[in-house]
Amino acid sequence: MGSNSLTLAPAPRSAAAEEVRAEVREFLAAELAAGSFSTHVDTWLSGVDPAFSRKLGERGWLGMTWPKQYGGHERTAMERYAVTEELLAAGAPVAAHWIADRQSGPNLLRYGTEAQRQEILPRIAAGECYFVIGMSEPDSGSDLASIRTRATRNGDGDWVVNGAKVWTSNAHTSHYAITLVRTSPADPANRHAGLSQLLVDLSLPGITVNPIRILDGGHHFNEVVFEDVVIPGDMLLGEEGAGWHQVTAELAFERSGPERFLSTYPLIAEFARRTAEGQDPAQLAALGRLSSRLLALRQLSLRIAGALDRGELPDIPAALVKDVGTTFEADVIDEVRRVVDVPASLDSPDPLGRALAEAQLHAPGYTLRGGTNEILRGIVARGLGLR
């Protein structure tokens, strides 16, 4: 199988990554000791804490791979990988900046104008400017090309946007939405044509952000409604009509990171503490099985970071990792459940019961967000030459 598009070269060992890993670990231990945050499951969706994001920015742990002229730090993807996985493993509150640092910034670097880069990227790297993803709509989920939010040029050369986006995580605490819109009428012969990305300031008149509560009652999702929103003409991101291509590249970044298998790691850590206390053979075996899967996913994800450092865009391996990784995130709950006598409850006096509850109530999202696992497997099948 060495020649097919699913496999990547083993990741190089990175001394620089291990160095920054140690720094992050020390920082997190100090923050936890000072009570500046408490560990939770799935904090890259639910843990919005601008003060914490700014601390990461001050330490140079946001925009790590970007050019220094835009506030970046010109470090490797392997170093960024180490930082992000340490933050996730600790269950730290990273949701405020996560999307901006992971995909919006790189998207601006690739397609933004010089003015956009200079204006926005340093603020993202400082942990002060947050983004949301404007892709899904009420009638368009997996079939992204069917979106109907429209942008038309007015007499001043500005864009007038009408439509709605949904599942926009943390729109109520963010500043910009990179929004996929239809800029030409739908062409049944070429469904991917006529789409463009706009850089939308969420404070503009005509934008309404309506909360949508997820299963645990938390407010992360929103519906963002656009009613005759006037967007300056120079806020087009990249090329008019090239939105599909740009969005596809953006999704490759979105799908490749350790947050695709570590969302429930804080539950594993809590389970490990329980297992260490009791040394029960069934718990040790369950921990071993979970760890072997996690270690394999880590190797896959590290290989992707290595490929990014080589300038590759490993979209098919990224889809594969996200499929295997998000399946694992949910499986953690049941592996643990079968060998502990702790009911899941957000009000449990037992931290393991609370972690189980958080993981369970967020579980349906793992295999949906960023492309459902069915869509991902279709991409993997393409990599196998089946379509």
Added chain:
Amino acid sequence: MSDVDLVVETVRDILTKHEPFALTAERSWDAGLWSALAAAGLTGVGLPEEAGGSGGELADAVAIVGALAAGAAAVPVAEQLLVAAPAVLAAGLGLPAPEEPLSVAVDGAVTAEPRDDGDGPGSWTLTGTATDVAWAGVAQHLAVLATSAVGPVLALVDVAGRETTHAANLAGEPRGSFVLQGVTAAGALLTDAQAEQLRARYALARAVQLSAALQQVLAWTVQYAGERQQFGRPLGKFQAIQMELAEMAGEVTAVAALVDAAVQAVERGESLVVAAAAAKVRAGAAVEVVARLAHQVHGAIGFTQEHRLHHLTRRCWSWRDEAGTEAAWARVLGAGLLADGPDALWPALTRVV
């Protein structure tokens, strides 16, 4: 082309002349294939020339074992190159000629009594039963892990012509027992850690075989789905089949990444036991998914000995619980990762491979 690629190509060339066959008690290994491999020097790869080997690195030996596993080759190369021969050399014992099959026995209860002072390589008397011995009745030499009053002992026993029980794994590979009653053998004391590392290397060898076999099963299944037509289309054009093949690919790719990393950890001389345990558990867990879906896609023909699929799926079903069961290695892995305390899981996970 790298050295490793060249070695693999040589193995594949030889394999084209030696098709796998259903193993039976009468024909329990591929003696012709072994002779061809030995004649090409491939049964001594990774072993130093001064010890009678062919030279080369661990990576070369791993590549040979993988290529042979993918070809369902009924020869004791994994046991010899990755487990028994390195252990024999490390213990300071004399390595048998590479063309004489050498296997390893780690299960059962064999005790060793020193016949001399027991200090360093010496002579021992072995008593007891070695069970689940890979290639029993085929191997001419056996590296036996025994216990003694002073610690674990690795003994090298000449088993050519010695009586063995006719037990086999699910693929018909010989897995018999030897009853040893006062057998004299050269042997050396090991530390407990060395004995554990020997078991770990055996587990890693099976993981290497599983990884290669699972990759081949995926390749066969993708090929079959492209050729087999139903409802006027190849199977692979159906979304339901694509989902199954993608799921198989996810498992196979994950196993390969971890097994590769574990082999590299061994090359660096790091954390052998935990890395091998992780590789073995992960590879074993993938067998359920990959073998099940491969058979599902192949349909009834894959459920017969007329099709090649069983050569690999039956082996995988056995290999996952050989050289230590998946359950046993999962416990070793869990305990090993917690060795530094209840809060030390994450540092351990980022250090293992």
